[in-house]
């Protein structure tokens with residue numbers, strides 16, 4: 001089968017398309033024919049070696065987390081998945097599963113979902129990691145109706161879903177993005193848009209109930225003054241330092257800090273599908289790349305910061 005592999009960590013140049021052996025299914029796993037994949041920042045962070053403590057030094061590696069496709073063989077012990085079914089989900093490359101930038105992959109059913117009626121395989125694939133990351137943090141922000149919410153990075157992969165979820169739940173959204181994405185932010189439901197290239201967020205006079213930092217560019221110590229009493233700062237940044245700051249902030253019964261990360265629990269997948277089916281939440285697919293141009297798709301995500309998601313059509 002064809003797959004995009006890396007044989008060392010590095011920039012986009014280390015990615016190469018190769019003919020590799022089709023994976024054999026194993027106990028408890030599903031063999032999936034991949035139809036679509038989308039890119040997320042973790043894909044280039046893994047490729048760069050930033051996550052090598054988790055991903056290890058064994059090469060070649062096939063990258064790619066999010067996918068949609070069809071089950072070819074099922075060794076699922078719960079008998080939930082059967083050959084021929086359409087599915088989408090996340091290949092856990094952090095736990096050294098084979099990634100989705102390949103014609104076939106074998107993965108555990110933990111993050112695999114049946115494709116629901118009413119959601120197509122492109123949009124299911126596009127929402128998985130970014131949407132579930134947004135939702136994970138939003139669920140920690142309490143009631144959303146009539147809350148004044150600042151979304152930082154409001155048109156990126158995580159931010160464009162967060163903006164839609166807050167708006168659909170009755171929050172008043174103030175979006176932060178660069179000049180080129182201001183119109184998109186309005187279309188996603190923002191009532192006001194701030195261009196971060198022209199205005200310094202920290203020196204604004206407005207205050208917010210929630211600051212959702214999808215871009216992970218702000219600092220809790222500096223945004224505190226922009227939060228109302230009991231206001232919440234929620235960031236996609238992960239790591240020991242933010243975990244400690246978040247834990248300490250929760251002891252103080254005033255302004256607190258939450259972390260929004262990909263967890264992919266059943267409850268979150270259920271809620272995300274419900275939001276797509278009944279509240280009109282939909283990922284933007286800003287670019288479609290053929291499977292032969294995955295290296296260009298990486299460059300697009302890393303260099304041009306498009307709004308929404310970059311999709312790759314794996315199956316011809």
Ligand SMILES: NC(=O)c1ccc[n+]([C@@H]2O[C@H](COP(=O)([O-])OP(=O)(O)OC[C@H]3O[C@@H](n4cnc5c(N)ncnc54)[C@H](OP(=O)(O)O)[C@@H]3O)[C@@H](O)[C@H]2O)c1
Nearest residue numbers: 040041129130133153155156157158177178181215236305
């Ligand atoms: N996607 C996931 O599954 C996932 C999971 C966990 C954590 N995360 C983390 O969440 C962060 C965002 O992920 P993503 O998928 O949304 O990335 P993305 O699609 O690359 O979007 C990043 C956004 O950040 C904005 N941005 C850049 N510099 C900014 C600044 N100084 N101030 C405000 N906004 C700025 C960009 O807006 P402009 O283009 O308008 O400049 C862009 O829309 C990353 O650090 C990622 O590692 C992502």
